[in-house]
Amino acid sequence: xxxxxxxxxxxxxxxxxxxxxxxxxxxxxxxxxxxxxxxxxxxxxxxxxxxxxxxxxxxxxxxxxxxxxxxxxxxxxxxxxxxxxxxxxxxxxxxxxxxxxxxxxxxxxxxxxxxxxxxxxxxxxxxxxxxxxxxxxxxxxxxxxxxxxxxxxxxxxxxxxxxxxxxxxxxxxxxxxxxxxxxxxxxxxxxxxxxxxxxxxxxxxxxxxxxxxxxxxxxxxxxxxxxxxxxxxxxxxxxxxxxxxxxxxxxxxxxxxxxxxxxxxxxxxxxxxxxxxxxxxxxxxxxxxxxxxxxxxxxxxxxxxxxxxxxxxxxxxxxxxxxxxxxxxxxxxxxxxxxxxxxxxxxxxxxxxxxxxxxxxxxxxxxxxxxxxxxxxxxxxxxxxxxxxxxxxxx
Numbered sequence: 001x002x003x004x005x006x007x008x009x010x011x012x013x014x015x016x017x018x019x020x021x022x023x024x025x026x027x028x029x030x031x032x033x034x035x036x037x038x039x040x041x042x043x044x045x046x047x048x049x050x051x052x053x054x055x056x057x058x059x060x061x062x063x064x065x066x067x068x069x070x071x072x073x074x075x076x077x078x079x080x081x082x083x084x085x086x087x088x089x090x091x092x093x094x095x096x097x098x099x100x101x102x103x104x105x106x107x108x109x110x111x112x113x114x115x116x117x118x119x120x121x122x123x124x125x126x127x128x129x130x131x132x133x134x135x136x137x138x139x140x141x142x143x144x145x146x147x148x149x150x151x152x153x154x155x156x157x158x159x160x161x162x163x164x165x166x167x168x169x170x171x172x173x174x175x176x177x178x179x180x181x182x183x184x185x186x187x188x189x190x191x192x193x194x195x196x197x198x199x200x201x202x203x204x205x206x207x208x209x210x211x212x213x214x215x216x217x218x219x220x221x222x223x224x225x226x227x228x229x230x231x232x233x234x235x236x237x238x239x240x241x242x243x244x245x246x247x248x249x250x251x252x253x254x255x256x257x258x259x260x261x262x263x264x265x266x267x268x269x270x271x272x273x274x275x276x277x278x279x280x281x282x283x284x285x286x287x288x289x290x291x292x293x294x295x296x297x298x299x300x301x302x303x304x305x306x307x308x309x310x311x312x313x314x315x316x317x318x319x320x321x322x323x324x325x326x327x328x329x330x331x332x333x334x335x336x337x338x339x340x341x342x343x344x345x346x347x348x349x350x351x352x353x354x355x356x357x358x359x360x361x362x363x364x365x366x367x368x369x370x371x372x373x374x375x376x377x378x379x380x381x382x383x384x385x386x387x388x389x390x391x392x393x394x395x
Contacts (some may be wrong), residue, residue, distance in 0.1 A: 002188040035072045036281050039063055048281045064385035067336060069375050071328045074365030075320030078258065082349060083247040084312045088301065090241035092214045099123030107237065109222050116192075119237050120211045122230065127189055128207035131199050134182035139177040148172040210250050217241040219309070236264050247279065247299040249316055256295035258321045259284050269314045272307045281318065320365040331368040336381045337361060338390045346371075347389045350381035354389055 099120040107119040151168035154160035186196055221238035224230060251259055263281040279301030280301030286293050286341065299316060316349060336346050337359075344361055347354040354379045375381070382389055 002148050003098060007064070015359070016270055018391065018393050026265075032204045033036060037251050043368065064354075064382050064389065066380040067333050067383040069330055069371065069377055069379050069381060070331050071370065071377060073325040073328045074318050074331060074368060075362060076182065076258075076317040076363040076365050077320045077327045078251065078255050079364075080249050080316055080318075081313055082247045082252060083245045083298070083317050084308050084310055084314060085248050086240040086242070086310055087244045087246050090215060090217065090244045092217070092239045093235045094119060094213065094237040095232070096122045096124070096211060096230055096236065097232055098122070098126040098209065099231050100209065100229070102138050102224050102226055102230060102236075105222075105224070105226055107213075107222070109219055111219045113217060113219060113239060115213055117200060117213045118210045119213055119219070121208045122211065123208050123290075125207070127209045130189055134186055134196070134199065135180070137175065137179040137182040140311075141172070141179040144168070144172040144175040185352065206303060211236055213239055215241060220393060242306065242310070243304050244312070245301060245303045246282075247301065247314055247316055249297040249299065250289070250292060250294035251291045251297050251385065252286055253295065256284065256288070259295075259297055259318055260321065265301075265320075266317045266321045267299070267301060267308075267314050269308065269312060271309075271312065277301060277305075277307065277309065279316075326363070329362065329370040330372075330375065330377055331365070331370050332375070332381050333383045334364065334367055334369045334384045335385055338386050340390060340394070345390075346375060347382040347383070347386055348375070349382070356393060 050217040073381070093366075099226065101124075102120060103123045104121040104122075105119075107113055148168040148171070151160055151165040155162055155165040183196065186199070186377075190212060191199070195210070217239040218241070219237055220240050220242075222236065224234065224236045228229030230236065247265075259281060261281050261284060265279040265281060267277045267279055268275060279299045281297060282300040285296035297318075332346065338347075339343055340356065343358045345356050345358050348357045357374050360372045362372045364370070
């Protein structure tokens with residue numbers, strides 16, 4: 001009995017001791033965690049106070065160049081959202097010139113094609129008739145020409161009359177004209193010179209009309225399938241040269257007077273974040289849309305990097321027209337502005353480094369942008385290297 005009592009007493013004592021140890025460890029961990037958390041907050045606060053001393057900047061110091069905030073008359077840029085369109089001079093619809101049936105397809109959507117390349121073939125009764133007309137006209141001309149030669153020889157030997165010679169020559173001229181008309185019909189249907197020469201030998205092949213690409217580009221649509229019956233109005237293939245595109249803009253009526261052909265345009269899109277592309281104003285519509293009260297403007301640019309797609313939305317900034325400057329405003333270089341935590345900021349030079357300053361930007365003009373609040377005239381702001389300061393601040 002005493003043994004059981006002593007055993008139970010030791011069990012209670014061990015459990016109590018274990019609880020004290022666990023609580024002690026937990027309290028120690030909490031105190032340590034508090035110290036680490038406090039140190040982290042302190043360090044974070046040191047980065048976020050918006051001030052960077054030269055000693056903190058390290059290697060970034062030599063990369064930072066400053067510019068002075070000054071009042072100047074800006075020729076305001078115009079920034080609007082537009083849509084990408086195919087350039088009409090580099091866009092083509094390809095279809096048969098006669099009714100028929102699709103018997104071969106040589107190109108599909110996405111295929112690059114060259115001018116003159118055969119995209120498909122259409123078997124047509126009309127093509128067969130045109131082939132027969134040409135062969136008959138060619139044979140009739142050959143016979144008429146031979147007869148005219150013979151009549152000239154006979155007339156020269158006074159065996160036949162000049163009247164017979166003249167009739168033979170006139171018939172040869174007439175038959176030659178008919179042959180040329182039949183040949184022109186074949187060319188209009190889509191046969192080239194080499195294919196015309198093979199028409200007399202190919203039988204059924206001569207009734208197949210080739211559908212050729214009229215430009216270099218990419219097949220962006222194919223509206224026919226093998227064996228399909230088509231009419232002469234069918235647009236079988238759509239081809240676009242996507243290396244040259246248009247951006248179509250609608251400019252408010254009050255701003256149209258500040259836009260003219262030749263102005264430089266900066267273009268960018270969310271699909272190519274951080275990249276800016278160059279274009280130029282090619283056309284300004286002289287008519288204002290009565291419904292939207294806007295003027296249509298066309299931008300042309302080289303899409304050699306294939307970053308833009310048809311019907312894509314892009315942002316366009318038309319460089320301000322120097323002939324229409326506004327009133328003087330406080331401005332800094334566009335490169336001085338950075339985005340931090342959703343705010344537009346600049347880094348202002350002070351006695352021992354740079355301080356972050358939230359500003360409110362206004363209109364832009366070329367490489368300059370208006371600052372409506374947050375900055376005083378004459379203050380120096382980081383221009384080249386502002387991104388390095390932002391990185392150092394947020395590190």
